[in-house]
Amino acid sequence: MPPEFARSLSDSHCGRQAASQFAKARSQPSFCLPPRLSRGLSAVGALPPQVRQFVEQSAATCRPDKVHVCDGSAEENRRLLELLQQQGTAQPLPKYSNCWLARTDPADVARVEGRTFVCTPRMRDAVPAGGAASGQLGNWMSPEDMRAAVSQRLPGCMAGRTMYVIPFSMGPLGSPLAKIGVELTDSPYVACSMRVMTHVSAAVLEALASGEQFVRCLHSVGRPAQPRASARRGWPCDPERTIILHKPDSNEIVSYGSGYGGNSLLGKKCLALRLGSCMARREGWLAEHMLILGITTPAGRKRYVAAAFPSACGKTNLAMMQPSLPGYKVECVGDDIAWMRFDEQGRLRAINPERGFFGVAPGTSSSTNPNAMRTIFSNTLFTNVAATSDGGVFWEGLESELPEGVAVTDWLGQPWERGSGRPAAHPNSRFCTPAEQCPIIDPVWQAPEGVPIDAILFGGRRPEGVPLVYEALSWRHGVFVGAAMRSEATAAAEHKGKVIMHDPFAMRPFFGYNFGQYLAHWCSMERRGGSKMPKIFHVNWFRKDSQGRFLWPGYGENCRVLDWVLRRVEGEDIALGSAVGLLPKPGSLRLDGLRETPDLQQLFSLPKSFWAQEVEDIGRYFEQQVGEDLPGEISEELQALRQRIAQM
Ligand code: OXD
Ligand code: MN
Numbered sequence: 001m002p003p004e005f006a007r008s009l010s011d012s013h014c015g016r017q018a019a020s021q022f023a024k025a026r027s028q029p030s031f032c033l034p035p036r037l038s039r040g041l042s043a044v045g046a047l048p049p050q051v052r053q054f055v056e057q058s059a060a061t062c063r064p065d066k067v068h069v070c071d072g073s074a075e076e077n078r079r080l081l082e083l084l085q086q087q088g089t090a091q092p093l094p095k096y097s098n099c100w101l102a103r104t105d106p107a108d109v110a111r112v113e114g115r116t117f118v119c120t121p122r123m124r125d126a127v128p129a130g131g132a133a134s135g136q137l138g139n140w141m142s143p144e145d146m147r148a149a150v151s152q153r154l155p156g157c158m159a160g161r162t163m164y165v166i167p168f169s170m171g172p173l174g175s176p177l178a179k180i181g182v183e184l185t186d187s188p189y190v191a192c193s194m195r196v197m198t199h200v201s202a203a204v205l206e207a208l209a210s211g212e213q214f215v216r217c218l219h220s221v222g223r224p225a226q227p228r229a230s231a232r233r234g235w236p237c238d239p240e241r242t243i244i245l246h247k248p249d250s251n252e253i254v255s256y257g258s259g260y261g262g263n264s265l266l267g268k269k270c271l272a273l274r275l276g277s278c279m280a281r282r283e284g285w286l287a288e289h290m291l292i293l294g295i296t297t298p299a300g301r302k303r304y305v306a307a308a309f310p311s312a313c314g315k316t317n318l319a320m321m322q323p324s325l326p327g328y329k330v331e332c333v334g335d336d337i338a339w340m341r342f343d344e345q346g347r348l349r350a351i352n353p354e355r356g357f358f359g360v361a362p363g364t365s366s367s368t369n370p371n372a373m374r375t376i377f378s379n380t381l382f383t384n385v386a387a388t389s390d391g392g393v394f395w396e397g398l399e400s401e402l403p404e405g406v407a408v409t410d411w412l413g414q415p416w417e418r419g420s421g422r423p424a425a426h427p428n429s430r431f432c433t434p435a436e437q438c439p440i441i442d443p444v445w446q447a448p449e450g451v452p453i454d455a456i457l458f459g460g461r462r463p464e465g466v467p468l469v470y471e472a473l474s475w476r477h478g479v480f481v482g483a484a485m486r487s488e489a490t491a492a493a494e495h496k497g498k499v500i501m502h503d504p505f506a507m508r509p510f511f512g513y514n515f516g517q518y519l520a521h522w523c524s525m526e527r528r529g530g531s532k533m534p535k536i537f538h539v540n541w542f543r544k545d546s547q548g549r550f551l552w553p554g555y556g557e558n559c560r561v562l563d564w565v566l567r568r569v570e571g572e573d574i575a576l577g578s579a580v581g582l583l584p585k586p587g588s589l590r591l592d593g594l595r596e597t598p599d600l601q602q603l604f605s606l607p608k609s610f611w612a613q614e615v616e617d618i619g620r621y622f623e624q625q626v627g628e629d630l631p632g633e634i635s636e637e638l639q640a641l642r643q644r645i646a647q648m
Contacts, residue, residue: 003470007188007313011372018296021392033076036196036483037423040298042068043412044056044067044069045167046195047069047205047326048205048208048209048211049211049251050208050211050213050214051165051167051182051205051208051214054182054184054216055067055163055165055182055184055614058163058184058218059158059163059184060509061154061155061157062154062155062156062157062163062184062186062220063155063156063157063159063250063434063628064158064159064161064162064163064186065158065160065161065162066162066163066164066261066458067160067162067163067165068162068164068165069167069172069201070164070165070166070167070191070195070379071167071175071200071201071202072199072200072201072202074254074288076294077192077195080188080191080192081100081192081303081359083188084100084102084188084189084234084302086190086468087188087233087234088233088234089102089103089234089235089286090102090189090234090381091187091387091390093382093391093393094393094394095386095390095391095393095604096377096378096380096387096392097377097381097390098378098379098380099376099378099379099380099393100379100380100381100382100385101296101382101383101385101393102189102235102262102381102411103232103234103235103383103411103412104140104232104235104237104259104382104383104384105158105230105231105235105236105237105239105400106230106232106234106257106597107228107230107237107239108237108239108242108259108260108263108501109260109384109426109428110260110261110428111260111261111262111263111269111509112242112244112511113244113264114134114138114139114537115139115141115195115242115244116138116139116243116244116246116249116509117140117141117146117222117243117244117246117375118139118140118246118274118511118513119140119141119143119145119245119246119247120140120143120247120248120249120251120513121143122630123140123142124514124629125126125248125513125514125553126138126139126140126513126514127139127140127514127515128514128515128516128627128629128630129626129628129629130516130622130623130624130625130626130627130628130629132500133250134619135514135625136502136508137439137504137625137626138510138511138515138614141245143247144358144482146245146247146254149243149245150245150254150256151218152241153238153243153256153257153421154218154220155223156223157186157220157223157256158186158220158223159223159365161186162186162188163184163185163186164183164184164185164186164187164188164191165182165184165202166182166184166185166190166194166198166206167180167182167200167201167202167208167214168180168181168182168183168194168197168198168199168200168204168267169181169199169204169207170198170199170267170272170339170353170354171200171270171339171351171352171353171448172199172351172446172447172448172557173200173201173204173207173254173527174202174207174448175351175448175449176341176362176448176449176595177275177285177339177346177349177351177353177448177449177450178353178448179214179215179271179279180207180208180214180215180353181198181213181215181216181217181267181271181328182214182215182216182217183217183218183219183264183266183267184217184219185219185220185221185261186219186220186221187219187262187264189259189381190219190264190265190564191257192381193264193265193358193381193432194265194267196263196355196356196379196380196381196432196433196434197267197354197355197356197432198238198267198354198355199215199355205589206214211518212401213251213252214251215253215271215275216251216252216253217251217252217253217255217266217267217271218248218252218253218254218255218256218381219253219254219264219266220256220257221235221236221237221238221257221258221259221264222237222238222242222256222258223236223238223335224238224240224241225241229428231322233257236259236479237257237258237259237260238256238257239254239257239258240257241255241257242256242257242258242263243631244256244258244263245359246274246275246512246513247352248274248275248278248513251273251275251279251320253266253270253271255270256517261355261358261383261428261430264481265358266356267353267354268336268337268358269509269510270619271468272287272337272339272354273287273288273289273337273346273507273510273512274511274512275512276337276339276353276512277507277510277511277512277513277518278513278560280339280521281513281517281518281521284338284342284528285339285340285342286338286340286348286521286525287337287338287339287530288306288308288337288338288339288340288505288507288520289308289336289337289505289506289507289510290306290307290336290337290350290438290456290506291303291304291306291307291309291315291316291318291319291332291333291334291335291336291338292306292307292319292332292333292334292338292350292352292451292453293306293307293318293319293321293330293331293332293442293449294330294331294332294442295328295329295330295331295559295562296328296329296331297324297327297328297563297566297581298325298326298327298328299506300312301454301566303454303566303569304333304451304452304453305453305455305456305457305562305565306338306340306350306352306453306455306456306457307456307457307458307459307539308456308457308458308459308485308505308506308507308575309458309459309460309487310460310461310485310487310501310503310506311355311360311506311507312462313459313461313487313506313542314368314554314555315336316335316336316357316360316364316369316372317364317368317372318553318558319333319334319335320335320369320371320372320375320438321324321371321555321556321558321559321561322371322440322555322556323369323556323562324556324557324559324560325559325560325563325590325593326595328559328562329440329565330346330440330559331440331441331442331443332354332371332435332438332440332442332445332469332513333350333351333368333439333441333442333444333445334351334352334353334354334356335359336352336354336358336436336471337352337353337354337356337456337565338350338351338352338453339351339352339353339450340450341450341591342529343449343529346528346529346530346532346610347453347532348452348453348525348529348532348533348534348616349449349450349451349452349453349581350389350450350451350453351447351448351450351467353437354435354589355434355435356432356433356434356435356438357372357375357431357432357433357435357438358430358431358432359372359394359430359431359433360427360428360429360430361382361385361393361425361429361430361431362378362395362396362397362398362423362425362429363395363396363399364395364397364431365397365400365547366401367555368397368414368555369555369598370624371438371440372431372438372528374431374438374439374584375433375437375439376431378437379433379434379437380404380431380433380434380645381431381432381433382429382430382431382432383428383429383430384411384425384426384430385411385425385426385430385431386408386410386411386416386424386425386426386431387406387408387409388402388403388406388408388409388631389406389407389408389409390406391643392406394408394424394425394644395424395429396423396424396427397423399418399493401561408424410422410423410424410425411425411426411429413423420638426604426622427464443481445475445546448617453534453568454533454534454535454550454569455534455535455536455537455566455568455569456478456535456536456537457536457537457538457539458478458481458482458485458505458506458508458536458538458539459485459487459538459539459540459541460484460485460486460487460488460503460539461487461488461501462487462488462542463488463541463543463548464544464610465543465607465610465611466538466540466543466604467540467543467580467583467603467605468540468541468543468551468552468561468589468603468604468605469537469538469539469540469561469564469565469582469583469584469589470537470538470578470580470582470583471535471537471565471568471575471581471582471583472536472537472538472581472582473535473581473582473646474534475523475525475526475533475536476523476526476633476637477581477637477640478535478536479519479522479536479633479634479637480633480634480637480638480641481536481538481581482504482505482522482536483504483505483622483634484502484504484618484638485502485503485504485505485538486501486502486503487500487501487503488500488501488542489501502618502621505518509578514629515625515626515629516626516627516628516629516631518631519626520631522632523631523633533569533595534569535565535569536629537565537568538581539558539561541558542554543602543603545599545602551598551599551602551603552598553594553596554594554599558588559596560591560594561589563590564584564588564589564590564593568582569586572590573585575588578605578606579611579619579644579645579647579648580604580608580641580642581642583603583604590598590634604606606648608645608648611645611648612645615641615642615645617643618638619638619642622634622635622638
């Protein structure tokens with residue numbers, strides 16, 4: 001139990017009762033660890049004292065029947081999967097090797113942004129002056145309200161279940177860029193998924209043995225006050241009272257009520273991005289919602305690029321791209337999160353703090369992402385995809401890969417027919433798969449020192465007005481470009497339909513502190529990196545013509561844009577000034593070998609009325625959402641863009 005909450009709960013009647021029950025329970029067999037797991041460091045009694053205290057206090061409140069300290073072994077994983085099968089949470093997929101399909105409660109299928117809070121004494125530390133306590137750039141809660149929310153939900157929430165203690169490292173253990181967390185959860189599904197997504201092992205506990213601190217992550221699928229009529233066997237949750245709380249001051253996360261993805265795999269969005277961004281600010285680095293890829297040119301020069309795209313913009317596809325241009329090679333370091341820090345020579349270096357991919361399944365196929373397809377058919381936990389009668393999986397996008405005569409069962413467990421008008425897989429269904437299985441995983445993806453970043457891409461789904469690629473005029477202009485990012489909304493969160501939303505740095509749901517201060521932190525990076533700062537670009541693969549057809553083929557052809565980006569990094573004179581940034585000079589974007597020549601005129605056009613409207617929208621957004629916390633540098637960049645557009 002995080003110290004703050006432990007104090008408030010042990011002051012309450014139920015906390016006292018829980019504490020004494022737990023004290024009794026400790027001497028009773030019900031608290032014993034499963035025999036194989038009770039040896040050595042795996043036993044609660046042998047945990048480093050600060051971890052043991054967290055476990056004991058949390059167990060006193062949540063009152064699980066048992067506590068199991070995870071060692072991350074294959075044998076432990078096998079037993080957890082068997083348990084998931086017995087509980088009706090997951091079923092094996094005999095068509096593949098050690099793959100499983102879990103189906104969630106239909107009320108628990110995505111991140112719940114509206115119920116996700118950053119808890120700080122002052123509202124202004126969490127959300128900018130312009131916004132409300134619950135606004136577009138995050139939700140704030142006071143520590144008192146957090147304590148109340150916790151004490152209304154946690155006491156007894158794990159009764160009848162096992163609490164799994166998951167020691168994990170985000171980033172290779174021992175890397176100066178890595179961070180350690182301990183997640184306590186009553187979900188064996190979460191325990192299995194955390195083993196894929198993070199480094200789980202007893203060695204993590206050994207690393208804590210000399211008393212270091214760690215991020216305290218407490219998760220429960222919850223226990224509704226009244227049994228839910230529509231509850232699904234095998235997927236307990238409490239959707240009405242779901243809440244996800246982050247306390248940056250003490251590095252604590254409490255998540256209650258949901259077993260799904262970013263709500264429950266607390267190393268990912270909660271630690272690596274929300275608390276990560278706060279740690280990064282304190283310690284002078286960047287925690288970002290970015291993929292990292294390595295790209296080798298035909299001349300044999302290797303460079304690394306980090307890219308921020310909002311959810312469901314093809315981030316995983318780009319991270320694993322199969323380049324169409326001969327001689328190019330792309331290798332994947334990560335598909336979702338980058339932690340970036342300056343090394344002693346002033347170069348920005350990045351690690352992928354994760355160990356697996358939690359990718360959106362629909363749309364993934366041999367034509368869109370052949371490397372993902374070569375990754376995911378062993379040791380993978382699929383969630384909410386459709387099942388096939390030959391023991392495999394199916395989702396929208398795999399129609400041409402579905403064998404003849406095979407029947408499909410949809411994500412709700414109902415028979416499904418093509419043309420039924422219902423999706424077979426949930427749009428936010430996922431594969432959770434080990435990164436090391438990716439055939440193009442970068443040879444140094446686990447290097448403790450990280451990889452040097454030469455370019456940063458921002459992007460989004462912009463059907464209109466935004467060119468295929470442009471380069472920022474300076475670091476500061478690049479920060480403005482990141483702040484002004486907009487994209488069609490995603491299925492990864494609870495939003496419905498397609499609306500163009502502001503999603504600065506693709507971090508809108510993931511800021512751990514005031515976005516105005518975040519921008520100031522980004523601007524300040526230039527002072528650390530000086531002339532070695534990566535160049536910043538904006539890309540848009542999704543521009544459409546007046547008939548609604550994409551103007552750019554995308555996927556493997558995006559390496560043509562990366563080619564231009566890398567040549568700019570090398571200093572080639574292939575860019576031309578424009579009102580929004582530097583555009584490719586005519587003839588500099590390689591189009592050789594494309595089946596159809598794209599309409600470059602339309603792809604790169606900058607309609608004045610569109611940009612005049614865009615700049616006004618961005619200005620209004622900054623005014624309303626960031627207010628006086630907007631750094632002067634960013635208002636100046638906005639003003640400069642306004643002027644350049646007026647002169648177009
Ligand atoms: C994700 C997301 O799940 O960004 O990665 O929503
Ligand atoms: Mn993401």
